[in-house]
Amino acid sequence: MDDHRLESFAEDTAPTWVKRLPFQVDVAGIIRLMGRSLYSRPDAAIRELIQNAHDGVMRRRAQDLQYQGRIDFYQYPREGVVEVADDGVGLTREEAEKYLGTLGSGLSGLLRGQGEGTGESVGHLIGEFGIGLFSAFLLADRVEICTRHCVTGEVTRWEAGPEADIIVTPGKRETPGTTVRLYLKPEHRAFAEDEELLERAIREYAEFLPLPIHINGKQHRVNVGTATWLEPTPDMGALELELESYFGETPLDVFAIRQEKPVVIRGALYVTPQRTPGFTDAPALTVTVRRMIISRKLHGLLPDWASFVRGVLELSECSPTTSREDLVRDTTFYLVRDFLDRFILEHFQNLATEAPARWQSLIAWHRYLLAGAALEVVPLRYLLRDTYRFITSRGEMTFPEIMKASTCDGFSEDVYETVIWYNPSRHLEAWLNEVFAEHPAPCVHTLRSFEEALLALMVADAVSDGKWVDFRVAGPGSPGFASSILGMRELTDAPPEWQDFLGTDRIHVSVGEYSKSIPVLAFLSERSELHRTFEVLQKQGAMPVGFQRLISAHFQQDTPQPHEVILNRRHPIVDRALSQSVRSPLASVLRLLVNKALQTAGLVLDATLREREQDDLSWIEEALWGQS
Numbered sequence: 356m357d358d359h360r361l362e363s364f365a366e367d368t369a370p371t372w373v374k375r376l377p378f379q380v381d382v383a384g385i386i387r388l389m390g391r392s393l394y395s396r397p398d399a400a401i402r403e404l405i406q407n408a409h410d411g412v413m414r415r416r417a418q419d420l421q422y423q424g425r426i427d428f429y430q431y432p433r434e435g436v437v438e439v440a441d442d443g444v445g446l447t448r449e450e451a452e453k454y455l456g457t458l459g460s461g462l463s464g465l466l467r468g469q470g471e472g473t474g475e476s477v478g479h480l481i482g483e484f485g486i487g488l489f490s491a492f493l494l495a496d497r498v499e500i501c502t503r504h505c506v507t508g509e510v511t512r513w514e515a516g517p518e519a520d521i522i523v524t525p526g527k528r529e530t531p532g533t534t535v536r537l538y539l540k541p542e543h544r545a546f547a548e549d550e551e552l553l554e555r556a557i558r559e560y561a562e563f564l565p566l567p568i569h570i571n572g573k574q575h576r577v578n579v580g581t582a583t584w585l586e587p588t589p590d591m592g593a594l595e596l597e598l599e600s601y602f603g604e605t606p607l608d609v610f611a612i613r614q615e616k617p618v619v620i621r622g623a624l625y626v627t628p629q630r631t632p633g634f635t636d637a638p639a640l641t642v643t644v645r646r647m648i649i650s651r652k653l654h655g656l657l658p659d660w661a662s663f664v665r666g667v668l669e670l671s672e673c674s675p676t677t678s679r680e681d682l683v684r685d686t687t688f689y690l691v692r693d694f695l696d697r698f699i700l701e702h703f704q705n706l707a708t709e710a711p712a713r714w715q716s717l718i719a720w721h722r723y724l725l726a727g728a729a730l731e732v733v734p735l736r737y738l739l740r741d742t743y744r745f746i747t748s749r750g751e752m753t754f755p756e757i758m759k760a761s762t763c764d765g766f767s768e769d770v771y772e773t774v775i776w777y778n779p780s781r782h783l784e785a786w787l788n789e790v791f792a793e794h795p796a797p798c799v800h801t802l803r804s805f806e807e808a809l810l811a812l813m814v815a816d817a818v819s820d821g822k823w824v825d826f827r828v829a830g831p832g833s834p835g836f837a838s839s840i841l842g843m844r845e846l847t848d849a850p851p852e853w854q855d856f857l858g859t860d861r862i863h864v865s866v867g868e869y870s871k872s873i874p875v876l877a878f879l880s881e882r883s884e885l886h887r888t889f890e891v892l893q894k895q896g897a898m899p900v901g902f903q904r905l906i907s908a909h910f911q912q913d914t915p916q917p918h919e920v921i922l923n924r925r926h927p928i929v930d931r932a933l934s935q936s937v938r939s940p941l942a943s944v945l946r947l948l949v950n951k952a953l954q955t956a957g958l959v960l961d962a963t964l965r966e967r968e969q970d971d972l973s974w975i976e977e978a979l980w981g982q983s
């Protein structure tokens with residue numbers, strides 16, 4: 356790095372003049388800024404006022420254990436006013452002057468910092484930053500507060516508009532507590548007129564706050580206040596019902612969390628019945644801090660793989676962001692995240708041993724998501740290895756069962772101890788079931804691509820555990836398939852005239868002997884089919900040029916294998932046909948059998964093959980007609 360000096364901005368001689376300016380803060384501007392950038396929605400003000408009222412009540416409760424406390428909202432539609440009233444501790448005149456008018460200064464935060472009062476009461480206070488009151492200006496252009504201190508009985512009236520000075524005067528109020536009156540901006544007058552709107556806003560944040568909240572003096576409380584998941588030993592039935600009513604879906608499996616270390620976590624998680632969560636957004640949780648809802652969709656706490664898990668957590672040690680709409684990504688946050696990763700996995704491991712039927716139904720329901728997640732998450736893969744049931748030619752089997760049944764016998768020429776055969780294409784399923792019917796090894800139908808990957812990784816895990824195992828497509832191209840599965844001997848290319856007669860440039864014909872009584876076996880090359888589809892599209896001019904180039908490059912690198920047709924020399928028709936010429940009627944019968952085998956394997960006959968079929972039928976018909 357160059358050696359350069361930090362030059363002073365000041366003149367070298369003593370300054371001829373110095374001016375000191377007070378640091379200017381445009382409070383109105385800051386309030387506007389807070390409204391626009393700090394909070395994502397104007398009803399955040401409702402939450403801040405509830406929090407303040409709550410803290411006031413908690414502080415009074417710390418002094419008087421008999422006292423319960425409540426919060427009341429009142430609407431005055433004619434005046435466009437909403438009031439939030441509590442019967443809490445109230446403020447002295449000095450406190451009102453000091454804390455209500457100073458941005459960034461709040462008593463709650465101070466008390467929590469100093470640990471004043473009984474540990475419990477301070478621990479319950481929500482306020483922290485000393486800015487919440489200013490959020491009232493999101494909804495209102497004027498705010499008036501009347502407060503009576505519960506001990507001194509002093510009554511203070513406080514008033515502020517965003518542009519004007521704060522005015523503090525004596526006030527009138529009979530009982531202890533604080534009332535905050537919001538003179539709503541015209542665009543927010545609905546909060547004074549629409550009771551449902553106000554109720555929704557209250558419940559959005561304070562649903563689980565134990566303090567009762569009422570609107571317009573009505574008897575029933577707006578917030579439910581109960582949160583079974585916070586109880587020391589929650590009743591699981593009640594918990595399930597509560598989650599169901601809160602999240603609006605029936606949990607498939609519920610698990611409560613009560614954790615003390617390394618961080619305190621209370622709550623409940625459940626498995627959602629939704630099959631495609633995580634498609635549009637990452638897994639999310641409802642999170643409360645001191646029972647106020649921080650977010651109903653908090654991201655980043657659940658592991659990515661657990662996209663089918665939902666729930667609600669009380670994280671009293673986590674820090675809300677200043678807007679209280681999210682959590683600060685600090686060490687505590689990451690401790691919670693790491694804990695959840697381990698906890699959810701352990702829960703499923705326990706479920707698999709303690710309630711296997713339940714675990715099986717979860718796997719069946721969330722097959723895609725679980726198998727997909729297991730590709731990356733090794734412990735989950737180990738769990739699925741022992742419990743995930745693949746569909747095979749011998750019914751459903753777990754990986755260890757497949758391994759056991761796929762052991763090569765002593766007579767096999769294979770160098771591997773175990774060979775797992777699998778079939779990745781649906782149209783070969785029935786056919787391969789027949790082929791494998793008498794064979795002790797199963798054919799695993801990995802009909803969804805993630806299952807093929809899952810099986811491959813399980814094989815790779817077995818290999819790294821020291822097992823001598825191979826993994827092969829059940830098809831004639833795979834070593835050992837013809838000999839060990841089909842019992843086929845001496846596989847050779849068909850003589851050229853038979854290749855020309857029975858095959859095409861896309862169909863390769865060979866002859867062998869196999870134990871089955873089937874005359875012809877056909878195996879399609881999926882790549883060849885794909886190639887053909889693209890060729891047709893290209894001819895129709897239906898493919899964008901860029902895509903076309905990509906496809907051509909793809910197939911140039913690796914030309915597709917032809918479809919395979921294998922004639923069984925042991926079958927009498929095949930044997931007799933091959934001993935005659937390609938012009939004999941039996942040759943046409945054989946060609947019909949080849950077409951049939953290709954169709955059974957899933958090939959849709961093209962025009963050439965269909966034409967050929969017609970020729971064969973006419974030729975046989977003619978030959979038979981001639982004979983009668």
Ligand SMILES: Nc1ncnc2c1ncn2[C@@H]1O[C@H](COP(=O)(O)OP(=O)(O)OP(=O)(O)O)[C@@H](O)[C@H]1O
Binds near residue numbers: 410444481488
């Ligand atoms: N209803 C109330 N009852 C008693 N004191 C109150 C009430 N509302 C506000 N106060 C006092 O005013 C202070 C400032 O409130 P403000 O909402 O701005 O900040 P806070 O609640 O301390 O912190 P935060 O910004 O995190 O909400 C509070 O700390 C509290 O001392």
